Amino acid sequence: MGMHRKLNAIMFTDVQGYTAIMHEDEQRALALRCRHRELFNALTQQYRGTVVQYFGDGTLSVFDSTVDAVECALALQKAFRQDPVIPVRIGIHVGDIVLSEDDIMGDAVNVASRIESVAVPGSVFFSGQVNDHLRSQKNLETRFLDIFHFKNVEEPVPVFALVHDQLVVPDRKAYVKTNSHAHFKNGRNRLSTNRKILQWGGLVLLLCVLVGLYITFAKNGESPSPNGDALRSIAVLPVQNLTGISENNMWCETITDDLIAQLSDRAGMVKVVPKSLIQDYLDQGEPLQKMATALNVGYILEGALHHSDSLYNLDLRLADALERMYLWSERYDHVSSANIPKILQSQASGAIAAELDAHLNSTNVASLPRPADNKDAYELLERANALTDKMDKESMYQAMPLYQRVIQLEPNLSDGYMGMARIYTIGGLIWGVFRQDESATRSKEYLEKSMALKPTLEASQYKLVTKFFFEFDFEYSEEHLSLVAILPPFPDGAFYAVYNNILGRFDEGIRYAENYIERFPEAGNGFAQMIRAYFLSDQWDKADSLMNRYDAKFRHDQFYVRDVAMVHLNMGNMESFMEMNNILKTNFLDNAAVHLYYDAIEMHYKGEDPKKIEEKLKLLQEQYDMGMAGSPAWFLAMYHFYIKDDVTGFQWLQKSFDRKDVEILWLKTEYQLQRFKKAKDPRYTKLYDQMHWPE
Known part of the structure; x- marks a missing residue:
């Protein structure tokens, strides 16, 4: 058969995390690939498709019918859910291709491959053209x-x-935030108030921004490269009503219009972005940095007003749009419409003006130009960030050489170092991707390099995280928490809520969880920490109510699933616990210590062969022997406490303490240890007293 052209649906599949599985257990990896191919062959034939190529753990196939391709993909994912679970990504596109005997070519093939690369395990992703073909298929949503x-x-x-219901379906907002790396995505529309408040507060805030910009331009005379107009322009985001009072929606629109109108009349600004252009980008789900670049905007003005009883909490934030960092943030608690003007005049005006002045002066001195011939560095950075956002071992391994290449190309760019610090901190801290000592040392090194180049808010927050989790430095943490916590929460975790839950300050944990949820309402970690706080403070009814509401919504969020599975386990909700453990096994094949612990618990509950349970425990002990992060000794202790083997449990708890496992910080509030705490068991109190907890 010669080469010929044809319109086809093209499907790519790929087994998530296959490389990591092969490194850890070659026999398991080969068995998964064999089962994957058997199912793929049978179902592709059943749905009238043609297998074009197998390549490693992936496949390429074509279908004459787009509907057949999508229905085949659905059948495949249903089959892959059966034990042993195979985590597969699927991407489909339809277009003109050139067929030969053993290969296909064409732009449509490349598009299908790219779509598969952004999919998540257990999902079926496809292009708009494919979606057009499905409009008449009422059974396919x-x-x-x-x-x-x-x-x-x-x-x-x-x-x-x-x-x-048998597919992983990412929530649109959460997926957009994850894949666009927009640090402002979930909190972009954040200045809501009533009309009387805005007339005072909004006007003073405008004057603050204008004064800061005017002073800066008067001093510097000339704006820094690459484009001075961007530094003289501002976008006012649409105001979001967070008061919970629907009547305030109309005020929000008026507030936005008034802000834009007043800014447009000021001589200090070259440009105020029209409201319609901003809304177009937001409607398309575009990241704010992309909007800022396209519209040549330097600054973004936002805020939030929250209503409680008869009083308000007012948040104010000023952002550098292009650098993806906040310049200034403050919350004023329990203010009324009468005292907001006084607060803004006495505190906010000077702070915003000073921050703008300092920021733009430092930008002129030390800003890094982005030459056209170095655009590869920024493309690599974008790819690396996307991989790191997935937070699984395979993706982080793939991201590391990209960040290292960014550092080679742009050694004065802080983002490359920050990316590496993030991998060593989160990858080591939670998931045990690296050795414990390597995680602590390398995260500190990269974080220091990043902060030396640009001391961003994100870096300050990560420094607090490493000081607390790696060094157990309670003094530093207590001193800096009140300072850093007023900054915008960062997307990698509801750290302030975790911190207070660990220390038993559950009311504070709930408050910080609420703050995180307001900022990132489509991320599960804030809800997970709120659930954990209610559970640990014996408010089980509230914890259970939240889990009933959010378990299904956040089943794709590994932070939520990891922590809430623990709550279900300790509350005795074994069916829900096992369902969440199955989700972890389906989506995150990393053999993290917590995953092995959950597997051992589930097998014990089901009464499975003790030899199989021992295999899981042996893997945990091997991680401990190799010095891996992820707290393997802690989870070995928790397993033995669960089965009431307290002697072995305390042996491993001592090893966890000696190793300074991250999870040992839960010694004070961990549910399984409360029986020893109440009984004042000397084995427990000995460790407890050595922690030197803050007051």
Whole structure:
């Protein structure tokens, strides 16, 4: 058969984390690939498709019918859910291809491959063209995710997900935030108030910004490269009503219009972005940095007003749009419409003006130009951030050489060092990707390099995280928490809530969890920490109510699933616990210590062969022997406490303490240890007293 052209649906599949599985257990990896191919062959034939190629752990196939391709993908994912679970990503596109005997070519093939690369295990992603073919198929529900700009693909590609109760279907907002790396995404529309408040507060805030900009430009005379107009421009985001009072929606629109009108009349600004242009970008789910670049905007003005009883909490934030960092943030608690003007005049005006002045002066002196011939560094950085955001071992391994290449190309760019610090901190801290000593040392080294180049808010928050979790430095943590906690929470975790839950300050844990949820309402970690706080403070009814509401919504969020599975386990909700453990095994094949612990618990509960349980415990002990992070000794202790083998439990708890496992910080509030705490067991109190807890 010669080469010929044809319109086809193209499907790519790939086994998530296969490389890591192969490194850890070659026999398991080969068995998974064999089962994957058997199922793929049978179902592709059943749905009238043709297998074109196998490559390692992936496949390429074509279908004459787009509907057949999507229904085949659904059948595949259903089959892959059966034990042993195979975590597979699937991407589909339809287009013109050139077929030969053993290969296909064409732009459509590249698009299908790119769509598969952004999919998540257990999902089916496809292009807008495929979605168009499904409009008449009432049995196939779809969800728009985002518009992607793929490498070597000229036109932007709308990407959709198939919706089904047996598929992983990312929430659109959460997925857009994760894949666009927009630090402002979930908190972009954040200045709501009533009309009387705005007339005073909004006007003073405007004057603050204008004074800061005017002083800066008067001093510097000339704006720094690459584009001075961007530094003289501002975007006022649409105001979001967070008061819980629907009547305030109309005020929010008026507030936005008034802000734009007043800014447009000021001589200090070259440009105020029209409201309609901003709304177009927000409607498309575009990241704010992309909007700022396209519209040549230097600053973003936002805020939030929260209503409680008869009083308000007012948040104010000023952001550098292009550098993706906040310049200034403050919360004023329990203010009324009468005293907001006084607060703004006495405190906010000077702070915002000073911050703008200092920021733009330092930008002129030390800003890094972005030359056109170095754009590869920024493309690599974007790819590395996308991989790191997935927070699994395979993706982090893939991201590391990209960050290292960014550092080679742009040694004065802080983002590359910050990316490496983030991997060593989160990857080591929670998931045990690296050795414990390596995680602590390398995260500190990269964080220091990043902060030396640019002391961003994100870096300050990560420094607090490493001081607390790696060094157990309670004095530093207590001193800096009150300072750093007023800054915008950062996306990698509801750290302030975790911190207070660990120390038994559950009311504070709930308050910080609420703050995180307001900032990132589509991320699960804030809800997980609120649930954990209610559970640990014996408010089980509230914890249970929240889990009933949010377990299904955040089943794709590994932070939520990891922590809430623990709550279900300790509350005795074994069916829910095992369901969440199955989700972890389906989506995150990393053999993290916590995953092995959950597996051992589930096997013990089901009464499975003790030899199989011992295999899981042996893997945990091997991680401990190799010095891996992820707290293997702690989870070995927790397993033995669960089965009431307290002697062995305390042996491993001592080893966890000696190793300074991250999880040993839960010694004070961990549910399984409360029986020893109440009984004042000397084995427990000996360790407890050595922790030197803060007051």
